[in-house]
Amino acid sequence: MKKTTDMTQGRPLGLLVAFAVPLMLGSLCQLLYTTADSAIVGRLIGVDAFAAVGAANFLSWLVFEIIIGLVQGFGVLFAQLFGRKDHGELRRSVAMAILLSGGVCAVLTGTGLLCAKPVLSLMDTPADILPGALIYVYWMYGSAVVTLANRLTGTLLLALGNSKAPVMANVASCVLNIVLDLLFVGVFHWGVAGAAAATVTAQLGSFAYCFLRMRDIPEIRLARQDFRPAPHLLRELLRLGGPPAFRNGVIAVGGLFVQAAINQHGKLFVAGMAATEKFFGLISLTGSALDGAFATYCAQNFGAGKMGRIKDGLRCTILLSLAGAGGMAVIAALCGRQLIGLLVAGESGDLQQITQTGYEYLLVLAILMPLMYLLCIYRSGLQGMGSTFAPTLSGFVELGLRILSVTLLPGLLGKWAVYFANPLGWLGAMLLLGISYHRVYRKACKTA
Numbered sequence: 001m002k003k004t005t006d007m008t009q010g011r012p013l014g015l016l017v018a019f020a021v022p023l024m025l026g027s028l029c030q031l032l033y034t035t036a037d038s039a040i041v042g043r044l045i046g047v048d049a050f051a052a053v054g055a056a057n058f059l060s061w062l063v064f065e066i067i068i069g070l071v072q073g074f075g076v077l078f079a080q081l082f083g084r085k086d087h088g089e090l091r092r093s094v095a096m097a098i099l100l101s102g103g104v105c106a107v108l109t110g111t112g113l114l115c116a117k118p119v120l121s122l123m124d125t126p127a128d129i130l131p132g133a134l135i136y137v138y139w140m141y142g143s144a145v146v147t148l149a150n151r152l153t154g155t156l157l158l159a160l161g162n163s164k165a166p167v168m169a170n171v172a173s174c175v176l177n178i179v180l181d182l183l184f185v186g187v188f189h190w191g192v193a194g195a196a197a198a199t200v201t202a203q204l205g206s207f208a209y210c211f212l213r214m215r216d217i218p219e220i221r222l223a224r225q226d227f228r229p230a231p232h233l234l235r236e237l238l239r240l241g242g243p244p245a246f247r248n249g250v251i252a253v254g255g256l257f258v259q260a261a262i263n264q265h266g267k268l269f270v271a272g273m274a275a276t277e278k279f280f281g282l283i284s285l286t287g288s289a290l291d292g293a294f295a296t297y298c299a300q301n302f303g304a305g306k307m308g309r310i311k312d313g314l315r316c317t318i319l320l321s322l323a324g325a326g327g328m329a330v331i332a333a334l335c336g337r338q339l340i341g342l343l344v345a346g347e348s349g350d351l352q353q354i355t356q357t358g359y360e361y362l363l364v365l366a367i368l369m370p371l372m373y374l375l376c377i378y379r380s381g382l383q384g385m386g387s388t389f390a391p392t393l394s395g396f397v398e399l400g401l402r403i404l405s406v407t408l409l410p411g412l413l414g415k416w417a418v419y420f421a422n423p424l425g426w427l428g429a430m431l432l433l434g435i436s437y438h439r440v441y442r443k444a445c446k447t448a
Contacts, residue, residue: 004217005161007297008083008304012313016293016320019163023289026167027281029174040181041195042271042343047350049192050343051267052132054274055125055259059116059133060140062252063108064147069248070104071097071151073241076299076383077233078159083303087219089233094156095226096233097241104245105148112141123260126267132192139196143203150203153210156220158296162213169209177202243388247395251425254402258421261406265415268350272357273418275340276365282339283332283366286324287373290317291380298384307445314381321373332366361419368423371430378433385444390436397432398425 007015042050074097081090116137125133154166177198184194214220262273281288294317301309340358341351379391401424409417 004082004219006083007161007300008306008309012297012309013316016290016297016313016316019161019296020289020293020320022163022167023292024285026170027285027288029167029171039343040178040185041192044185045191047271047354048129048267049132051126051271051274052129052192053136053195054270054277055120055123055129055263056133056136056140057259057274057277059119059123059137059256059259061255062249063112063141063144065248065252066108066245067105067144067148067151069244069246070101070241071148071155072295073244073383073388074101074152074237075155075159075295076240076386077236078156079296079299079384080303080386082160082219083300091220091222091226092228092230093233093237094220095222096230097152097237099227100234100237100241101148101152102145105145109141109144112144113138116141119256123256124263126263126270129267129270135192136196139193139200143200146200146203146207150207150210153207153214157210157213158292159299160217160219161296161300162217163292165213166210169206169213172209173202173206176205240383240386240388243392244383247392250395251398254399254425257399257403258406258418261410261418261421265418268353269357269415272340272354273361275343275354275358276361278343279332279339279362280365283325283328283362283369284372285328287321287369287376290321290324291373291376293317294377295380295384298381302385302444307441310381310385310441314377317377318374321377322370325370325373328369329366332362336362336366357415360416364416364419364423368426371423371426375426375430375433378430378437381437382433382440385440387436387440390433390440394429394432397428401425401428 005015005019007019041053074093077093078090078097081087081093117134120130120133120137154169157163157165180198180201181195184190184198188194190197262270294313297313298310301307301313336359337355340355340362375394379394382388382391402421405417405421405424409420413420
């Protein structure tokens, strides 16, 4: 297996596709796991458990999105140093990222465990699903260190142009997760806690695989001296990782407002919305893979000072992502009801309401998904060039527009105001990031 890929040489289209295809396969595997995991919860435990996990999702995502943003920022520095062929500084930056991540994780875990119950109550979580939601959140926050370790090792491999090892780890993790779900939920009858424990254990296995693959790469084989304090690297890691983590946290807070609005419609509406969220990975499949590919491509070429290649890469990425978005919209329109129906068992009247809610929401997301694709591409490009202001500001734009949708529009649109909350946030953030990207790119070309 090729351990690294230098994306500063070769045809942009070929490099991007070769990098994105494994990510896409990994996302597809993740989708299959998510579907199976949700079906196990919804069919073996029931609608209440399914709705409980759905109600807990946004609060769980709060800590996960902060971790993802932090580590994505670290990945920009890793890719830039690798593109610059500065392997000594790369090793030291990895060591400083490990130390910095440990401190951040401790703070997130402690804060999350303390605040979970009052926040779920403030979100008007229905009383009959609150205990299950709380159990799930406690498990997810308590295992934040596992999530962070898994993300950090996977992001480091991606920054070095290796998209295959993280995907193989993801595939193995998904298979393990399904097996453990069946064991913990179906055999041991651990309920929601069993589903959470299966997820945590599978993530630990994914981390172990990526860690073993890292040990085979000489450029990032760490030694004791690499962990000596390096203030300049700590500052750069915070400069690149801090704003995305803050932005993702802000966006996740917007999700809490949306979830609170969802909760007001009752547990069947919650279940329908949660079912669609489980298939979000399907309709964002192409865009998320190309987003990851362009982030590494842009960072490596920026580090090497090859701005012309970044322009070519952006054009290829946008065309590929828009074509993929069209295909996913067709799949959602034709198969949406059947997909939603896979996840939950119960009385026919309840199932009909859950399926209708889920299908309506899925159509809205699928049709407007190009907005999110463009948002992510411009944002990853800005981060690859080391620009953090606009990506951070975009989080506040998303937050404001989501809150606007669920607080001011229900009188005009009813439940559709909830459906449009996320796409409205995407639209505002995409416009901001698109304008900012082209400004930063032109400025970088002048100084390259």
